Amino acid sequence: MSEEYRAALRDLARIIKDVAWGDSERVRDLFRYTGDPSVPPLVAELAEQIGTIIVQKEVREFRLESLIEDLFATRKALALARRDPLTGLPNRAMFEELLGKACASALEHGTGLALMLVDLDKFKDVNDTLGHAAGDELLALCAARLRECVGEPGILGRLGGDEFAVLFVDQREDETLRAGEAILESLRRPFALKDGDVSVSASVGVAFRSPDASAPARLLKNADVAMYRAKAEGRNRLWRYRPLAFPNPS
Known part of the structure; x- marks a missing residue:
């Protein structure tokens, strides 16, 4: 070379x-x-x-x-598609997925499960008088207060509009009901918005898992029935779902 x-x-x-x-x-x-x-x-x-x-x-x-x-x-x-862009909470699709998994786990292990629906009273009035921006601001503040009340044991989501949902896994019924009362008390306090203070309340419905209500759809329906009963009874209150009792034929 x-x-x-x-x-x-x-x-x-x-x-x-x-x-x-x-x-x-x-x-x-x-x-x-x-x-x-x-x-x-x-x-x-x-x-x-x-x-x-x-x-x-x-x-x-x-x-x-x-x-x-x-x-x-x-x-x-x-x-992002599984999160509500306004509050950062799980949206309906994600929450229902979490609910399905929780129901399956509760059925397998025999643990307690409660679903709570929180619907703001007269939220439409805020939108109509102050505008949608104020309504969005109010929803974000409500989500923050709900997080404080729910704490670690609960799974919080926004189902849409002014409706929120909370899932309590393996928690005593009395603790769940106290959390519901804390939510009512928290949401009663005035909210300081950019355009001024506003006051709202909430109607809360809660349903507990039972042998005849262990499927996600049934639990969601029962909580929804309880929430609308709270509204019918005057709003600003919590209603626990109880199945109708029919007398035995004689």
């Missing part, structure tokens, strides 16, 4: 080493070899093949990085 070839190969080796260490500027030097007539043809061909491999590697890495970015973006979008 002539000294010319040896020198060209040594130079090429240095360039490849620099590229391997992350010196992207040296990639241009590598491709200059392919068009330099003073470089022996075999070395120039070798430089072109190595350059092609490097470019293909960079393209694959770019595609991989793009794929990872797309996956993270998709994951974030899916997470």
Whole structure:
């Protein structure tokens, strides 16, 4: 092998080493070899093949990085789609999924489960008098107060509009009812909005899991019935669902 070839190969080796260490500027030097007539043809061909491999590697890495970015973006979008954008709480779809899992777990392990629905009284009046921005502000503040009342044992969600839901897993009935009363008391306190103070109340319905009400749809229906009974009884109160009792035929 002539000294010319040896020198060209040594130079090429240095360039490849620099590229391997992350010196992207040296990639241009590598491709200059392919068009330099003073470089022996075999070395120039070798430089072109190595350059092609490097470019293909960079393209694959770019595609991989793009794929990872797309996956993270998709994951974030899916997470946001399961959250209420105003309050950050689980939305109806996510809450119903959590309810389904909780019902299945409670049925398997025989643990207690309670579903509470909280509907704001006369929320429409706030929207009509102060506007939707004030209504959104009120909902966000209500969500914050509900978080304080519910604490760690409860799973809080927003089902839509001015309706919230709370899931209590393996908690005593008296504790659940006290949490409901705390919610009523908290929501009675005036809210300081940008456009002035407003006062609202809530109608709360709660249903406890039982042998004949262990499915998510049935539990949700029972809590809904109790909540509307609270409204019918004058609002600003909690109503516990109880099945109708029919006398035995004589």
